[in-house]
Amino acid sequence: MDSISFGRYVNYDSFIHRLDARNKILLLIALMIMIFMPFSTWSTSLIFSLLYFIILMILMGVSHCSFKSFFKGILSMWFLLLFLIIMFIFIPNPSLSSVPLYTFNESYTIYWDGIYQAAYIFLRLILMMSLTLILTSTTKPLDLTYALEWYMYPLNIINFPSHTIAMMISIALRFIPTILDEAKRIMKAQESRGVDFSRGGLFKKVKAIISLIIPLFVSAFDRSQQLSDAMEARGYDPNSKRSRYRKLKFHLKDLISALIILPIVAFIMYLSIAQNDLDIIYTLFKVEVGF
Amino acid sequence: MPIDVTNLTYIYFKKTPFQADALKGVNFHIDDNDFVAFIGATGSGKSTIIQHLNGLLTPSDGTVKVDEFLLTNNKKKNKNIGKLRKHVGVVFQFPEYQLFEETVEEDVAFGPKNFNISKEEALIKAHKALLDVGLNESYFLRSPFELSGGEKRRVAIAGILALEPDILVLDEPTAGLDNEGRDVIMSLFEKIHLEQHKTIILVSHDMDLVNKYAKKVFVVDDGKIVAYGKPKDIFLSYLGHGDLEIPQIYAFCRLLKEKGIDLDVNKIENIDDLIDQIDERIQIKNG
Numbered sequence: 001m002d003s004i005s006f007g008r009y010v011n012y013d014s015f016i017h018r019l020d021a022r023n024k025i026l027l028l029i030a031l032m033i034m035i036f037m038p039f040s041t042w043s044t045s046l047i048f049s050l051l052y053f054i055i056l057m058i059l060m061g062v063s064h065c066s067f068k069s070f071f072k073g074i075l076s077m078w079f080l081l082l083f084l085i086i087m088f089i090f091i092p093n094p095s096l097s098s099v100p101l102y103t104f105n106e107s108y109t110i111y112w113d114g115i116y117q118a119a120y121i122f123l124r125l126i127l128m129m130s131l132t133l134i135l136t137s138t139t140k141p142l143d144l145t146y147a148l149e150w151y152m153y154p155l156n157i158i159n160f161p162s163h164t165i166a167m168m169i170s171i172a173l174r175f176i177p178t179i180l181d182e183a184k185r186i187m188k189a190q191e192s193r194g195v196d197f198s199r200g201g202l203f204k205k206v207k208a209i210i211s212l213i214i215p216l217f218v219s220a221f222d223r224s225q226q227l228s229d230a231m232e233a234r235g236y237d238p239n240s241k242r243s244r245y246r247k248l249k250f251h252l253k254d255l256i257s258a259l260i261i262l263p264i265v266a267f268i269m270y271l272s273i274a275q276n277d278l279d280i281i282y283t284l285f286k287v288e289v290g291f
Numbered sequence: 292m293p294i295d296v297t298n299l300t301y302i303y304f305k306k307t308p309f310q311a312d313a314l315k316g317v318n319f320h321i322d323d324n325d326f327v328a329f330i331g332a333t334g335s336g337k338s339t340i341i342q343h344l345n346g347l348l349t350p351s352d353g354t355v356k357v358d359e360f361l362l363t364n365n366k367k368k369n370k371n372i373g374k375l376r377k378h379v380g381v382v383f384q385f386p387e388y389q390l391f392e393e394t395v396e397e398d399v400a401f402g403p404k405n406f407n408i409s410k411e412e413a414l415i416k417a418h419k420a421l422l423d424v425g426l427n428e429s430y431f432l433r434s435p436f437e438l439s440g441g442e443k444r445r446v447a448i449a450g451i452l453a454l455e456p457d458i459l460v461l462d463e464p465t466a467g468l469d470n471e472g473r474d475v476i477m478s479l480f481e482k483i484h485l486e487q488h489k490t491i492i493l494v495s496h497d498m499d500l501v502n503k504y505a506k507k508v509f510v511v512d513d514g515k516i517v518a519y520g521k522p523k524d525i526f527l528s529y530l531g532h533g534d535l536e537i538p539q540i541y542a543f544c545r546l547l548k549e550k551g552i553d554l555d556v557n558k559i560e561n562i563d564d565l566i567d568q569i570d571e572r573i574q575i576k577n578g
Binding site for chain 2: 182185186188189190191192193194195196210211214215218219
């Protein structure tokens with residue numbers, strides 16, 4: 001249950017909740033690009049990532065995201081972290097002016113850079129996670145699909161079925177909780193028949209999962225058939241022009257937030273692309289060179 | 292196997308924004324060989340109660356004691372839940388959704404096999420359970436997915452019966468069945484109750500069924516048991532006010548009373564009693 005609640009929409013009334021979904025998607029993409037802009041040295045990249053991290057944590061606090069489920073989500077990625085660390089530390093990267101950390105048998109050297117790199121990549125992953133968490137937990141799934149449909153609208157010129165795809169996404173999102181409930185119900189029913197989902201060897205586990213998956217699929221197919229019948233009975237036609245019950249509106253606060261975030265992103269992109277990032281920062285903030 | 296439940300409390304989604312108290316200190320006792328019913332509005336906590344009886348849910352507070360099995364809020368101490376599930380069989384609402392094997396007999400034998408019973412023995416138990424629910428040999432090798440709704444439900448119920456539980460818990464066993472299917476299923480449970488001396492715990496919205504089959508009724512409201520006793524006493528005590536749906540025979544008596552015909556409801560337990568009383572009235576009237 002806890003792992004499932006990660007990223008679920010939580011109904012609060014914060015500034016971020018009230019922003020237009022289209023604006024939030026735009027800003028999300030901009031911020032993602034910003035996070036992925038590299039700097040000339042690992043240390044600068046790390047410092048910037050930590051800066052982003054602090055800002056995103058503040059944003060998460062403002063938008064009432066659950067820090068507990070966020071950190072649980074990170075903890076569940078421990079395997080990925082381990083894999084990254086091992087990979088980056090033990091695969092030599094001699095092209096850089098690396099500082100050796102330790103040498104095995106005077107032939108195999110591991111470098112500090114490997115650790116920086118692993119930490120940097122993991123930090124970026126966390127940043128991406130917190131960004132998407134802010135988006136999905138402050139935006140109703142339906143609004144998100146409307147926003148996606150709005151962005152896909154120009155593709156209609158080349159006969160791209162943007163409405164159908166948006167409808168598919170919104171139906172899929174709508175049925176996630178329903179199917180989860182169904183899965184819980186079937187699990188309980190099978191547990192009553194002696195299935196143990198948590199223990200047992202591989203063969204028993206596979207059998208247990210089969211006893212869950214097959215009934216789940218059967219009922220999901222039933223449900224989709226019923227849904228399509230019900231939609232047709234109410235005259236649904238994907239090709240006809242439809243009106244909207246809920247409309248997305250671009251407010252002044254959307255403009256303000258975009259005007260704050262987009263210049264920052266642009267500035268950081270400029271720093272990164274110009275590759276003289278350090279000089280500018282030193283001159284801007286009069287930072288003493290201490291590295 | 293007697294059941295003792297003391298101060299049972301259950302909280303859904305504890306320590307989250309969705310926290311909700313489902314049960315608020317439930318106490319009850321069920322004897323051996325009893326046929327009891329839990330009734331109450333949707334969301335009153337009936338299903339939550341029965342899910343504690345075979346350890347699907349762990350109490351947030353209080354204890355559930357089934358024979359020598361004791362369930363408390365300490366998950367580590369609740370061992371033997373697996374064994375408990377062999378003694379307490381739960382048939383969920385719409386149990387036909389739990390079918391998954393290729394043939395009917397294999398699906399029914401799936402439960403016993405989970406309790407380390409050999410395949411041959413499990414199949415013998417499965418055949419017996421299928422015959423008990425009124426499905427003959429011609430069904431054994433068919434796919435459960437090609438059966439009708441009522442037949443599927445009987446296969447699913449056989450899947451629990453094949454475990455040979457001492458206590459059979461039924462959550463809305465007749466939901467979505469027609470009148471005939473309803474009678475077939477309920478008389479099946481009554482037969483099991485009378486012949487095999489199993490305790491039956493029924494959860495139902497169908498007050499006619501509860502009145503007809505249950506010996507004792509627990510009324511659940513807002514996570515608490517607010518009344519219990521014989522069906523007749525319970526329904527008569529609710530006759531005056533509309534908190535609880537009442538069986539048709541009592542509703543009929545109430546309508547008769549509004550029309551000025553006051554029958555002695557205390558003597559009415561089933562439809563035959565009702566007919567007798569009306570018959571008596573007609574004879575008196577005819578002199």
